[in-house]
Amino acid sequence: MIALEHVTIQAGDFLLRNIDLTVPAGSYAVLMGRTGAGKTTLLEAVCGLKRVVRGTIRLNGGExxxxxxxxxxxxxxxxxxxxxxxxxxxxxxxxALVIRKAPREEVARRVTELAGLLGIEHLLDRHPHGLSGGEAQRVALGRALSARPNILCLDEPLSALDENTKTEIGALLRKVQQAAGLTVLQVTHNQAEAENLADHIFQLHNGRVERQT
Amino acid sequence: MTAEAGPPLPPLRCRPDWPFFAGLAVLSGVYVLFIVAMLAADLSFTSPRHLLRALASPEIRYAIKLSLISCSLTTLLSLWIAVPTGYLLSRHRFPGKRLMDAILDIPIVLPPLVIGLSLLILFQTPPGRALQQLVPVTYAIPSVILAQFAVACAFAVRTMLVTFDQISPRCEQVALTLGCNRSQAFWRVALPEARRGLLTAATLAWARALGEFGPILVFSGATRMRTEVLPTTVFLELSVGNIEAAVAVSLIMIAAALIVLTLARLFGLRAPLERVL
Incomplete structure (x- = not known):
């Protein structure tokens, strides 16, 4: 579960005040809003990359x-x-596993498992340069999933993809979310994308989060 | 009235591009020719005999050795300071940042002789004298390295600052979410991404150090077989009217600089992508 209670976030001169948002555990939530509304700032605050001035962020019950x-x-x-x-x-x-000093066998096992899940076995020895948008997105997703997080934060994951790849990656995101029982918070400004993927849709408008569905 | 109203404008006949490219080629070509002409003039003024005689001279061999060692040490010292300083200025906001940024440019804009004089005075202050009780600096080999470092490091700092400015901090942020602390994100993500800038900073620092003369003359003196580096040799040979030897030493310096710059560029272009993990 992701819960923001009366959260105020500061990012330079930009301020989001008194935000409340609850994403139930194991659900796929999409946060929408116009450009500059503060969606990315809010997502980064959940990740710990933006300073929370006031209020509480709880992930899976813990502050x-x-x-x-x-x-x-x-x-x-x-x-x-x-x-x-x-x-x-x-x-x-x-x-993420090397940072945690996981044994080599465990790292190799997890890499194989993720590569299989994301369909990137053939890319394992390549560098990011030259990967297509869809391939790069799969790699970024695999990197985020490697330490088996409970919560996944996605910032416009489908924005720079062509229509076919969008559908493909969208389906993959849903599959991964359900397979791992993840709580997902995704940011987008695309209504159709939100309706396709989300269990819950939130709107960030004038500094307030409203639940749409 | 809509924007579409009115007759369409006639198709534009674009002027040819060749004058533009000709301008670029002429201006850059003139400068390249200017440099080549200087080198050719040097070459025409000397002969292999002069070069061999210069290489056989114990004083000049000492100067070559001291130049290579001091420039390499200066480069290492410069990178040691430039990498963290460039990263700090690029990634963080703190009180006095602008002032610090301006201070770091002072060695670049100051006349070299003034840097030498400032170093000389610094080591005559009570803390400087106390340090010299432990390690003799002024008019000794450490002063050569310090004089080179004072200027070369400023160029290395500027290069590393620009390098880190061009690397998105987003990668480090992702590394933080993956379990890194700031130091791990720096060593594992930011620094490998900055490898080309690092190489450029090293090359620049080395080349600057090789050509440094003013601060060394004032701070280290021009003592043969003691604080003599290659620019000092050129000065000493010129001062006794031995122009052939001065030109021969200049050519040695040009060759050394060309070799280092070429190797650095080749290495920079062909370096295999580091495997950080």
Missing amino acids: VSRLRPGERGIGYVPQDRALFQTMTVRAHLAF
Whole structure:
């Protein structure tokens, strides 16, 4: 579950005041809003990348407002994917486990498992340069999932993809969410995309979050 | 009235592009020719005999050795300071940042002689004298490295700042969500991404250090077989009227700079992508 209670977030001169939002555990929620409404800022606050001035963020019941990003048990896919240009796809999928000093066999097992789930076995030894938009999105998703987070935060994951790839990645996101029982919070400004994917749709408008469905 | 109203404008006949490209080629070509002409003039002024004689001279061999060692040490010291300083300025906001940024440019804009003079005075202050009780600096080899470092490091800092500015902090943010602390995100993500800038900063620092003369003359003196680096040799040979030897040493410096710059570029272009994990 993701719960924001009276949260105020500051990012430079930008301020989001008194936000309340609850995403039930195991559900797929989409946060919509116009450009500049603060959707990404809110998502980054959930991830621990933006400072929460007041209020409480709870993830799966535990308060995380003061925890560092890596301590929150979340997976994060930013809008530009931010793949590591010096690393292979295999290294991306292994990254979170290597940081946790997981045994080699466990890392290799998890990499194979994720590559199979995301259909990127043939890309494992390639670098991000030259990957298609859909392939890059799969790698970014795999990297976010490698440490088995409970919560997945996605920032416009389908925005830069062609229609076929959008449908494909959308279906993959749903499959991954259901397979792992993840709570997903996705940001988008596309109504059709939200209706296709979401169990719950929220609107961020004039600094307030309203539940649409 | 709509924007579409009125007759369409006649198709535009674009002027040819060749004058533009010719302008680019002429201006850049003139500068390249200017540099080549200087090198050719140097070459025409010397002979292999002069070069061999210069290479056989113990003083010049000492100067070559000291130049190579001091430039390499200066490069390492410069990177050691430039990488964290560039990263700090690029990624963080803190009080006094603008002032710090301006101070870091001072060695670039100050006349080299002034840097040498400032170093000399610094080491005559009580803390400077106390340090010299432990390690002799002024007019000794450490002063050569320090004089080179004072200028070269500023260029390395500027290069690393621009490098980190061009790398999106988003990758480091993702690394944080994957379990890294700030230090791990820096070492595992930001620094490998900055590898080309690092190489450029190293090349620039090395080349600057090789050509440094003013601060060394004032702070280290021009003592043969002691604080003599290649630019000092050129100065000393010129001062006794031995122009052939000065030109021969200049050519050695040009060759060294060309080799390092070429290797750095080749290495930079062909370097295999580091496997961080």
